[in-house]
Amino acid sequence: MDSFSSVQLMYLLKGVGWTLVLSLISFALGSVAGFAVMLARVSVHKPVRVITSAYIQVIQGIPLLVLLFIVYFGVGIFGINVAPLVASAIALMVHVSAFLGEIWRGSVQAIEKTQWEASECLGLSRWQSLILVIIPQALRMSLPPSVGYLVQVIKLTSLASVVGFVELTRAGQIINNSLFQPFLVFVLVGAFYFVLCYPLSLWSRAMERKLNVGNR
Amino acid sequence: MSAIVNVRDVHKKFGENEVLRGVSFEIERGQVVAIIGQSGSGKSTALRCMDHLETINSGSISVCGHELGTGTVNLRELRKDVGIVFQSYNLFPHLTVRQNIMLALKHVRKLTREECNRKAQYVLEKVGLAEKADSYPEQLSGGQQQRVAIARSLAMEPKVMLFDEVTSALDPQLTGEVLRVIEDLAKGGMTMVLVTHEMSFARRIADKVIYMYQGMVWETGGPEILTNPQTRELQQFIGTGL
Amino acid sequence: MQYDFNFAGLLPYWHTFLEGALLTLELTLASTVFGLAIGIFCSIGSRSRYRWVNRACAVYVETIRNTPFLVQIFIFYFGLSSIGLQMPAAVAAVIAMVINVGAYSSEIIRAGMDAIPKGQIEAAECLGLSRPRIYLHVIMLPAFEKVYPAITSQFILMMLMSSITSQISTEELTAVANNVQSETFLSLESYIVVAALYLLLAVVLRLLFWLTEQLLFRRKRVIAQAQRRSAAMGNAAARKRNAVSRKLPAVTIRG
Numbered sequence: 001m002d003s004f005s006s007v008q009l010m011y012l013l014k015g016v017g018w019t020l021v022l023s024l025i026s027f028a029l030g031s032v033a034g035f036a037v038m039l040a041r042v043s044v045h046k047p048v049r050v051i052t053s054a055y056i057q058v059i060q061g062i063p064l065l066v067l068l069f070i071v072y073f074g075v076g077i078f079g080i081n082v083a084p085l086v087a088s089a090i091a092l093m094v095h096v097s098a099f100l101g102e103i104w105r106g107s108v109q110a111i112e113k114t115q116w117e118a119s120e121c122l123g124l125s126r127w128q129s130l131i132l133v134i135i136p137q138a139l140r141m142s143l144p145p146s147v148g149y150l151v152q153v154i155k156l157t158s159l160a161s162v163v164g165f166v167e168l169t170r171a172g173q174i175i176n177n178s179l180f181q182p183f184l185v186f187v188l189v190g191a192f193y194f195v196l197c198y199p200l201s202l203w204s205r206a207m208e209r210k211l212n213v214g215n216r
Numbered sequence: 217m218s219a220i221v222n223v224r225d226v227h228k229k230f231g232e233n234e235v236l237r238g239v240s241f242e243i244e245r246g247q248v249v250a251i252i253g254q255s256g257s258g259k260s261t262a263l264r265c266m267d268h269l270e271t272i273n274s275g276s277i278s279v280c281g282h283e284l285g286t287g288t289v290n291l292r293e294l295r296k297d298v299g300i301v302f303q304s305y306n307l308f309p310h311l312t313v314r315q316n317i318m319l320a321l322k323h324v325r326k327l328t329r330e331e332c333n334r335k336a337q338y339v340l341e342k343v344g345l346a347e348k349a350d351s352y353p354e355q356l357s358g359g360q361q362q363r364v365a366i367a368r369s370l371a372m373e374p375k376v377m378l379f380d381e382v383t384s385a386l387d388p389q390l391t392g393e394v395l396r397v398i399e400d401l402a403k404g405g406m407t408m409v410l411v412t413h414e415m416s417f418a419r420r421i422a423d424k425v426i427y428m429y430q431g432m433v434w435e436t437g438g439p440e441i442l443t444n445p446q447t448r449e450l451q452q453f454i455g456t457g458l
Numbered sequence: 459m460q461y462d463f464n465f466a467g468l469l470p471y472w473h474t475f476l477e478g479a480l481l482t483l484e485l486t487l488a489s490t491v492f493g494l495a496i497g498i499f500c501s502i503g504s505r506s507r508y509r510w511v512n513r514a515c516a517v518y519v520e521t522i523r524n525t526p527f528l529v530q531i532f533i534f535y536f537g538l539s540s541i542g543l544q545m546p547a548a549v550a551a552v553i554a555m556v557i558n559v560g561a562y563s564s565e566i567i568r569a570g571m572d573a574i575p576k577g578q579i580e581a582a583e584c585l586g587l588s589r590p591r592i593y594l595h596v597i598m599l600p601a602f603e604k605v606y607p608a609i610t611s612q613f614i615l616m617m618l619m620s621s622i623t624s625q626i627s628t629e630e631l632t633a634v635a636n637n638v639q640s641e642t643f644l645s646l647e648s649y650i651v652v653a654a655l656y657l658l659l660a661v662v663l664r665l666l667f668w669l670t671e672q673l674l675f676r677r678k679r680v681i682a683q684a685q686r687r688s689a690a691m692g693n694a695a696a697r698k699r700n701a702v703s704r705k706l707p708a709v710t711i712r713g
Contacts, residue, residue, distance in 0.1 A: 066632060069645070176536070194521065
């Protein structure tokens with residue numbers, strides 16, 4: 001039985017790096033997809049709205065772990081041996097798109113109807129109103145919950161360990177399998193997550209306070 | 217039809233509630249028309265129908281040659297000809313005063329940047345706020361914001377301008393500056409329709425006054441009906457000073 | 459590429475799936491009850507005047523909210539057993555879920571309590587009510603009613619999170635999928651069936667929470683709603699009569 005030394009610490013830090021990589025990839029991809037989801041949810045065509053709503057209900061209603069398995073095995077049947085990182089990124093992208101899409105839809109719908117009226121009465125089309133007037137305002141409003149959701153994404157990347165991707169949690173498991181000191185190892189792993197997440201949580205809350213004070 | 221606005225037997229319901237019950241009137245080019253009445257008489261609804269912010273159930277509205285019946289309307293063309301100023305100004309908070317005015321000029325009228333700038337400068341000077349061009353709406357008083365809203369509408373060179381109780385949300389000392397701007401526009405020959413509670417102002421600048429009651433045009437005429445009301449309801453209305 | 463879905467191959471396992479679903483439901487309900495209790499205590503504690511109490515609650519809440527649930531159950535299950543505390547996986551799962559959902563519930567309830575207008579508390583004080591009674595009737599019960607949707611959503615999220623306990627060998631629904639697919643090699647079908655079952659469980663839970671809400675709060679609200687509806691109908695009838703005789707209406711019409 002080895003003892004915990006700088007070798008293990010380095011291994012954990014490498015895991016932290018991969019956690020960050022997966023988090024940022026998933027958040028970026030999920031943002032793009034989430035933006036499309038948001039646009040579909042506020043579309044003037046009812047079928048588009050209904051289908052998107054169903055998509056959101058389903059994705060939000062199943063555990064990420066199950067979604068991860070579906071993606072992992074689903075892609076596998078096409079014969080492609082998908083790397084754990086890719087499967088995790090895809091599953092997270094789908095998951096994030098549903099949640100971020102709803103967060104952003106909430107922000108867009110929170111912009112008062114009078115702003116729509118004002119811009120449409122100036123002759124701007126619905127698209128122009130959305131892009132030039134509504135979304136810039138909604139963006140500011142959606143920043144605190146979006147950053148808050150980034151925290152959630154960082155925590156969710158821990159599930160990638162289950163399909164074998166060596167991020168922080170998996171690194172901890174591997175170390176623990178040789179050291180057999182689960183308490184020490186996983187508390188340390190938890191501490192690393194805390195260091196990543198807590199500043200973002202604080203920032204999100206600070207932004208929210210500033211936003212509420214700034215408003216009339 | 218020389219009338220630039222022609223409202224014929226318009227009916228409008230909100231759910232079970234009939235708000236407009238056969239409203240008819242005409243507005244000539246260059247006329248200043250004041251629509252007065254109690255809250256709930258339908259005056260704001262009638263105004264909003266003229267810019268297709270509300271749809272009508274029956275009857276017809278013709279504004280600058282656009283037919284606003286129950287069929288489809290080319291909203292973009294309509295809104296180039298009709299400008300509206302709201303009670304709550306509705307300026308875009310994320311843009312400066314100048315940018316607020318230039319936004320539609322650039323994207324609807326498709327003017328170049330210099331043309332937009334020149335127009336914005338012109339209308340801001342007209343409402344007396346040229347020095348505030350680079351301020352944000354939240355830095356201005358209510359009266360100033362409302363004048364910017366008027367400038368924003370005016371910059372689009374509408375043929376008709378609608379004013380929906382534009383001084384009702386302002387403190388009394390701020391209404392004066394807004395009314396002065398409106399009076400200037402009237403003197404300049406703009407066709408205007410004002411829904412207002414400012415009786416003395418209406419008496420001074422209006423060519424025609426329409427008194428609405430329970431969703432109908434109850435009494436109409438020149439400004440003299442405000443000093444010499446014919447119907448009992450208008451007498452009561454003026455009497456209470458509402 | 460063609461893939462022939464073979465859901466029929468899962469039919470002999472319907473009993474196993476059902477058991478897994480039932481365990482998931484039991485885990486969720488147990489952690490709902492105890493998690494709510496912790497949430498209530500912690501929300502009161504985080505508003506306490508004593509600094510060490512609200513500091514302790516804050517530390518608890520922030521730690522849980524900024525670390526992944528998977529790591530929490532590893533610390534709990536493997537960590538505790540390494541210092542001699544052995545327990546069945548399901549028990550460890552429930553305790554970990556309780557600790558987790560307790561932190562989130564506490565935040566939700568606290569936000570609800572903070573949103574109670576100061577004026578109501580002042581009014582209660584001026585009526586001479588004692589502090590504990592004010593806390594209960596003016597702060598806690600109204601706050602709970604207001605945050606009920608948010609809290610029940612949190613519990614449904616917790617049900618989805620229970621899938622993670624499959625990693626410490628709790629035989630809930632996701633673990634069942636793992637087992638079935640390793641036997642039948644029908645991986646995609648197993649997980650799709652399980653996904654559908656989670657959606658169904660969410661519907662069941664929502665129904666249960668809705669019924670509870672009807673029992674707990676709605677009595678008063680239903681009465682008030684009925685009164686409003688009959689008043690509106692009376693007014694509408696009066697308006698129709700008055701329109702013909704051109705009198706002033708009883709209720710002002712929206713203009």
